[in-house]
Amino acid sequence: MxxxxxxxxxxxxxxxxxxxxxxxxxxxxxxxxxxxxxxxxxxxxxxxxxxxxxxxxxxxxxxxxxxxxxxxxxxxxxxxxxxxxxxxxxxxxxxxxxxxxxxxxxxxxxxxxxxxxxxxxxxIALNKRIVAGENTDSLLQHLLSAAIEVIDDCDAGLIFQIEDDQEKLRLAAYSGFYFEQSDTFEFTLKNTFLFQLNKLQNQKPVIIRNKKEIDKKYHTPEEIKIMEKTGSYNYPSVLTAPISIEGNLYGIVSLQSKNKNGFMADDIQLMEYFSSEMGIVLQNSILINKALYLSRFDSLTGVHNRHFFEDIAKLVFEDAHRNNRKIYLLLFDLDGFKSINDTYGHESGDLVLKTFAETVSNSIRGSDIFARYGGDEFIALFHDCDREGLKVRIQNIIDDLAATPVTLEGTDYRIKYSFGIAGFPEDGESYKEILRIADMNMYENKVENKK
Missing domain, CATH: 1.20.81 (Receptor-associated Protein)
Known part of the structure; x- marks a missing residue:
């Protein structure tokens, strides 16, 4: 008992x-x-x-x-x-x-x-890197290094990222291989081990033995030669798993071993955990990068937004005060924009905004700052520029806009706009003062255009 x-x-x-x-x-x-x-x-x-x-x-x-x-x-x-x-x-x-x-x-x-x-x-360390703004390819390289260090018998590895067409895989990170041009190295999804063995249906890691023999079944002789040059067949054993974000395939991680009997059944469980965590890390990276992008750029036109422009403008003005440099603000307002929305619809109005933003962005220097200020208003900041240089830049913008009509319901429409200019130090001492004068000058130009 x-x-x-x-x-x-x-x-x-x-x-x-x-x-x-x-x-x-x-x-x-x-x-x-x-x-x-x-x-x-x-x-x-x-x-x-x-x-x-x-x-x-x-x-x-x-x-x-x-x-x-x-x-x-x-x-x-x-x-x-x-x-x-x-x-x-x-x-x-x-x-x-x-x-x-x-x-x-x-x-x-x-x-x-x-x-x-x-x-x-x-x-956890990678999530800190995400917050610091590290790019995705660098994150993938760190993820791969962590997996190689932790999983037994692992000597090398690859991470492929799915392309937009959902058919090609781009090499995003690697260790233990030799690539002359890694940015051009890609595979077709249907030729991967995961696709051939389980059609990616069960989303589970798999272990491959005698990799070269299996590759001969699914790859062309040209692809086999490329893999031989990279040193791929120094590693006969492979542990590979899909990387998914919210159920959608993001890429594939492939760990390699020099041991022909490398990787055990227990490693599958560990790899499943790791690939799942990779998906979460990458999703966090995408969300944070999107938030950072939206904090700096206008989601419709792709140029800087007002908040980011004003932050940069304040820094530029502080530098101009210290070093006695000239600055010019150029404020734009599209003429007749409301009638475009009313006549052709908001999609046509969006097309006009995007065309204007793209044309002006391509007309100015890379060091100049251009942003959507709000609604149909845009603003540009030119620094280290005199009056003659400013005239050249403005004329380039006028010519480029005149040569870039927008097609609205089969009709070419040339974008009409008014603009005002103000400069430091001749028109004022602060950013707000210069902006106010540029706005006044733009309004006067708009009145003239209506006449």
């Missing part, structure tokens, strides 16, 4: 904890159970031997032979003792096997937990 109670308690503890502590408790309970069971059997053996000794003594003292009944009792005692000893031996053997199994499981789980923790720490 004590033994059964102990086993029951062990199972209850396992259900409660279900972690590494449960394994420790299992071992402790097994040892306790074995000790109590052995003690129980030993008491039975001692009792049997004591009875046997007492019987033999009585027989000697009485100077009489044992009766048939006495012999049967002694035989039963002996058989019971022998049976119990055999049970004890079997129980001890079974106990040792259970202990070995539990210890192996504990070590295997401990190894998995340690590796998972290392990958998790790498993921």
């Amino acid at each position: 004590i033994f059964l109670f102990t086993i029951a308690a062990m199972l209850v503890v396992s259900e409660i904890f279900m972690d590494q502590f449960a394994l420790t408790f299992q071992l402790l309970f097994l040892f306790a159970a074995s000790f109590m069971y052995i003690s129980h059997l030993w008491r039975k053996v001692r009792s049997s031997l004591t009875f046997l000794k007492h019987t033999m003594t009585q027989a000697g003292n009485m100077d009489a032979t044992l009766t048939q009944e006495d012999m049967e009792i002694i035989g039963n005692i002996t058989s019971i003792t022998s049976f119990d000893i055999k049970k004890l031996i079997k129980f001890s053997n079974r106990l040792m096997l259970n202990q070995q199994t539990i210890l192996k499981a504990a070590l295997r789980d401990r190894d998995y937990i340690d590796k998972s923790k290392k990958l998790r720490d790498a993921i």
